[in-house]
Amino acid sequence: MAGHSKWANIQHRKGRQDAVRSKLFSKLAKEITVAAKMGDPDPEKNPRLRLAVKTAKTASCPKDVIDRAIKKAMGGDAENYDEIRYEGYGPSGIAFIVETMTDNVNRTASNVRSYFTKAGGNLGTSGSVSFMFDRVGEITYDASVGDADTVMMAAIEAGAEDVESDEDGHWIYTADSDLSAVSDALEAVLGESKETKLIWKPQNRTEVDLETAQKLMRLVETIEDDDDVQSVTANFDVPDDVAAQL
Secondary structure, three states: OOOOOHHHHHHHHOOHHHHOHHHHHHHHHHHHHHHHHHOOOOHHHOHHHHHHHHHHHHOOOOHHHHHHHHHHHHOOOOOOOEEEEEEEEOHHHOEEEEEEEEOOHHHHHHHHHHHHHHOOOEEOOOOOOHHHEEEEEEEEEOHHHOOHHHHHHHHHHHOOOEEEEEOOEEEEEEEHHHHHHHHHHHHHHHOOOOEEEEEEEEOOOEEOOHHHHHHHHHHHHHHHOOOOEEEEEEOEEOOHHHHOOO
């Protein structure tokens, strides 16, 4: 499987995560509300809600935001959201998966389509690019938790499938259904993770030049800024020499 994306690290270094933090909290709260509404409001009895709460906590989402999102679902006044996945191609034929949660499908579809069109790409049909990705769990730790061998052994013991390590950190991959169990097992050994989430992992990544990287990053940021969008994944990566110019 393709390794973690260096491009994601570039986004983080450039402060992109800080720029979307307020939007991130509202998106995390939306996921918590939907998960609680679909199942039991007790995270211990609802795997999806448990993961949503854990993800929110690792993102430093305030406890009152989490509690309010669960109470909203229990109160029966939560909006009805449709979960829609869009697939398409960006500049240079790079494959994209966009996951949304919306109370207005027409609005979201129109917006997402326009983002791709304006960037010189196009939306495809369902399944048009997802076959190039694997649905897996990803658990991220800072490099400071231990060396590559230590984390590898802990991950194997916990039941993980793969580990990637470099100077920026450690990325541990699991089957999607094992994410919660592996995360709990790792937490007992390595402490709390930096991030725990389900992702679409590209089977292969295409390295891009500077001009293409700039176009793709603009498209990703435009899509992520949409309140209906929960996540954006693409199968490109940025070589070190190009990254230095971004």
